[in-house]
Amino acid sequence: xxxxxxxxxxxxxxxxxxxxxxxxxxxxxxxxxxxxxxxxxxxxxxxxxxxxxxxxxxxxxxxxxxxxxxxxxxxxxxxxxxxxxxxxxxxxxxxxxxxxxxxxxxxxxxxxxxxxxxxxxxxxxxxxxxxxxxxxxxxxxxxxxxxxxxxxxxxxxxxxxxxxxxxxxxxxxxxxxxxxxxxxxxxxxxxxxxxxxxxxxxxxxxxxxxxxxxxxxxxxxxxxxxxxxxxxxxxxxxxxxxxxxxxxxxxxxxxxxxxxxxxxxxxxxxxxxxxxxxxxxxxxxxxxxxxxxxxxxxxxxxxxxxxxxxxxxxxxxxxxxxxxxxxxxxxxxxxxxxxxxxxxxxxxxxxxxxxxxxxxxxxxxxxxxxxxxxxxxxxxxxxxxxxxxxxxxxxxxxxxxxxxxxxxxxxxxxxxxxxxxxxxxxxxxxxxxxxxxxxxxxxxxxxxxxxxxx
Numbered sequence: 001x002x003x004x005x006x007x008x009x010x011x012x013x014x015x016x017x018x019x020x021x022x023x024x025x026x027x028x029x030x031x032x033x034x035x036x037x038x039x040x041x042x043x044x045x046x047x048x049x050x051x052x053x054x055x056x057x058x059x060x061x062x063x064x065x066x067x068x069x070x071x072x073x074x075x076x077x078x079x080x081x082x083x084x085x086x087x088x089x090x091x092x093x094x095x096x097x098x099x100x101x102x103x104x105x106x107x108x109x110x111x112x113x114x115x116x117x118x119x120x121x122x123x124x125x126x127x128x129x130x131x132x133x134x135x136x137x138x139x140x141x142x143x144x145x146x147x148x149x150x151x152x153x154x155x156x157x158x159x160x161x162x163x164x165x166x167x168x169x170x171x172x173x174x175x176x177x178x179x180x181x182x183x184x185x186x187x188x189x190x191x192x193x194x195x196x197x198x199x200x201x202x203x204x205x206x207x208x209x210x211x212x213x214x215x216x217x218x219x220x221x222x223x224x225x226x227x228x229x230x231x232x233x234x235x236x237x238x239x240x241x242x243x244x245x246x247x248x249x250x251x252x253x254x255x256x257x258x259x260x261x262x263x264x265x266x267x268x269x270x271x272x273x274x275x276x277x278x279x280x281x282x283x284x285x286x287x288x289x290x291x292x293x294x295x296x297x298x299x300x301x302x303x304x305x306x307x308x309x310x311x312x313x314x315x316x317x318x319x320x321x322x323x324x325x326x327x328x329x330x331x332x333x334x335x336x337x338x339x340x341x342x343x344x345x346x347x348x349x350x351x352x353x354x355x356x357x358x359x360x361x362x363x364x365x366x367x368x369x370x371x372x373x374x375x376x377x378x379x380x381x382x383x384x385x386x387x388x389x390x391x392x393x394x395x396x397x398x399x400x401x402x403x404x405x406x407x408x409x410x411x412x413x414x415x416x417x418x419x420x421x422x423x424x425x426x427x428x429x430x431x432x433x434x435x436x437x438x439x440x441x442x443x444x445x446x447x448x449x450x451x452x453x454x
Contacts, residue, residue, distance in 0.1 A: 039352065046111045049251040055089045086118075093225075099115060100124070109131065117177060122203040264362070268366070309336050310336070338360055343353065396431060417442050
C-alpha cells in the first residue's frame with residue numbers, strides 16, 4: 001500500500017494534461033484550416049516544358065487540397081499542341097484555376113489568350129494586354145488565286161481558322177465571357193488592354209498585385225467540375241511551385257539557339273573522336289549533345305530542309321580542310337550553315353525564333369574552329385610517328401663520351417648503347433641509321449649530310 005501511494009503521488013495528474021491536449025488539437029485544426037494557394041508561372045513561350053510544368057503543378061494542388069491555383073502569365077504565345085494540353089488539364093482540374101497577367105507591361109498573346117479564357121478566374125494587371133490569337137498557319141499558309149486573280153485562303157487555312165474560332169468561343173462561353181470578342185481575336189488578331197478587357201467582359205478582375213487579387217476574388221462564386229464553389233482567399237498563404245530538374249532541363253534545351261549549339265558541339269565532338277581515336281571525352285560529350293539536340297528537335301517547330309542545309313554546310317567546311325580551295329568551300333559552308341539555321345527555325349511561332357546575329361556569329365566561329373582543327377590534325381598525320389622504332393630511326397642523338405667503336409649516346413631523354421664505324425667525340429651530333437635490339441647504329445651528322453648531297 002505504501003508503494004502504491006508513492007506511485008500515485010508521482011503520477012502526473014490527468015487534468016493538467018487537458019490544456020496541452022486542447023492546444024495541440026486547436027493548432028492542428030488551425031493549420032488544416034489555413035487556405036493554401038499554389039502559384040505557377042508562365043514566363044516566355046509556351047512549349048512542351050510549360051505543359052508538363054503546369055500539369056505537375058495542378059496535380060500538386062489537387063493532392064495538397066489547395067483552395068486555388070494562380071498562374072502568373074507573361075507570354076508572346078507558343079505551340080498549339082502544348083496549349084491544348086494545358087487547357088485540358090485546367091478544364092479537368094478539381095481545384096479552381098486563376099490566370100493573372102502580370103507584371104505591368106506583360107501580355108497574354110496568342111496561345112496565352114486561350115489559356116486565360118479557359119481558367120475559372122481571369123485577371124490582369126493594369127497596362128497589360130491580351131489577344132492576337134490568330135493561328136500561325138493562317139498567317140503563313142499558302143494562298144491560291146481565285147477566278148478573278150485575287151488571293152483566296154487555302155482550304156487548310158480555313159480549316160485551321162474555323163477550328164480555332166470554335167475552340168476559343170467554347171472556352172469563353174464556358175465561363176460566361178465575351179465569345180464574340182474571342183472570335184475576333186482569332187479572325188482579326190484583335191487585342192485589348194486590361195481595362196478594355198474588363199469593360200467588354202473578357203476578364204473578371206483587374207488587380208494591381210496578388211494581394212489585391214486575392215481580396216477581390218474572396219467570396220467569388222465559380223463552377224468547378226460541375227459544382228458551385230465559393231472562393232475563400234482572405235487569409236491565403238501562397239506557395240510557389242517550382243519545376244523539377246527534368247522540366248528545367250527541357251526548358252533550356254528547347255531554346256532554338258541552345259539546340260543549334262548542342263548540335264554543333266555534338267558534330268564536332270564525334271568528328272574529333274573519329275580523327276583521334278581513343279580520346280574518349282570528345283566522343284562521349286558529342287554523343288550526349290547530339291542526343292539532347294535530337295530530343296529538343298522533337299518538341300520544336302522545325303523545317304527539316306534547314307537541317308539538311310546545316311549538314312551540307314558542315315560537310316563543305318570539312319572539305320575545305322581536306323581540299324583547300326582558297327576559301328571557296330569554307331565560305332560556301334558558312335553561308336549554307338547560316339541560311340540553314342535561319343530556315344530551320346523560321347516557323348513564325350511566337351517565342352521560337354532565332355537571332356540572326358547569333359547564327360552568323362556562331363557560324364563564323366565554328367567554321368574557323370573546324371577548319372583550324374582539321375588542318376591541325378592533318379599536319380599531325382603528315383608528321384609521321386612520334387614513338388616506337390619509326391620515331392627512333394632517323395632521329396638525332398648526342399654523344400655522351402668519346403668512343404671509336406661503341407659508346408653511349410643520349411636520345412629522347414634516355415641513354416643508349418651505340419655503334420659507329422667512325423670515331424666520335426663527346427657532344428657530337430649523330431644520326432641514328434638503324435635500331436638493333438637496344439643498340440643504335442649511328443654516324444656523324446656531317447657524314448650523313450654529305451652522303452645525302454651525293
